[in-house]
Amino acid sequence: MTIKDLTYTALFTALIIVLGIFPPITIAILPVPLVIQNFGVLLAATLLGPKRATLSVLVFLILVALGLPFLTGGRGGIGVFFGPTSGYLLAWLGIPIVVSLTHRFINNRFKTWYATLFSLIIGGIVFVDIIGSLGVSLVSHLPYLQVLWSNIVFLPGDLIKVIVCFMIYQRVKKHV
Ligand code: BTN
Incomplete structure (x- = not known):
């Protein structure tokens, strides 16, 4: 890891922390709030790549x-x-690697512009909701x-969040 890598990693940890300032929106049907903080994790996964992004989420x-x-x-x-959102928090740690693997898988086969968008949907939404729901189900004793x-x-x-993240990625990818 270079100083530049460590700086980017710390920067994204800070971004995830700052996004926690936005208040949670509670919903009636689940003990899990709507948050903005996962946007920071998505952005880290897209812009930093799996190693640095995982480290920035881990530090957070x-x-x-x-x-x-x-x-x-x-x-x-x-x-x-150990609370109802525990599964989501652990899944956040896995987002960078799932996004990266999905991206590689799609790109190897199709070499297409939507590899990034699709991998963000798989890693940032599908994967997170599957693992997150497991935590809710176990802690709150609700059917999975x-x-x-x-x-x-x-x-x-x-x-x-995924679309905004993709748009930011398209703009800044040459510089990271
Ligand atoms: C926490 O603050 O304890 C974690 C909250 C997890 C919220 C999840 S992340 C995926 C989904 N999208 C949201 O806006 N909320 C849930």
């Missing part, structure tokens, strides 16, 4: 685990990793498929 999660109030709504502490379906409420917001 360690700071949260240490008790710093960096999660949306000012939450932090080891307890959040019912929880998975309920994630549909996040879909419009998460699709907007």
Whole structure:
């Protein structure tokens, strides 16, 4: 890792923290809020690549685990990793690698512009909701498929995040 790598990594950890300032939007059907913070993780995965992005999310999660109030709504502490959103938080750590693997898989076969967009949808939405729902189901004792379906409420917001992330990527990809 170069100084440049470490600087970018720290910068994206900071971005994820700052996005936690936006208040959570609670929804009736799930004990999981609508947040903006996952946009920072998506952006890190797209712009930094798997190694640096995973490190930036890992540092963020360690700071949260240490008790710093960096999660949306000012939450932090080891307890959040045993709460209903624990699955989503762990999935955030996996986003960079899933996005990267999906991207490589599509690009090897089709060499197309939509590899980035599609891999963001798979890694940032499908993967996160599958793993996140597992946590909700286990902690809140709700049927897994019912929880998975309920994630549909996040879909419009998460699709907007993915598209904005893709647009930013198209603009700045030459510089990172
Ligand atoms: C937390 O703050 O404890 C984690 C919140 C996880 C929210 C998930 S991430 C995917 C989906 N999209 C949202 O806007 N909210 C959920």
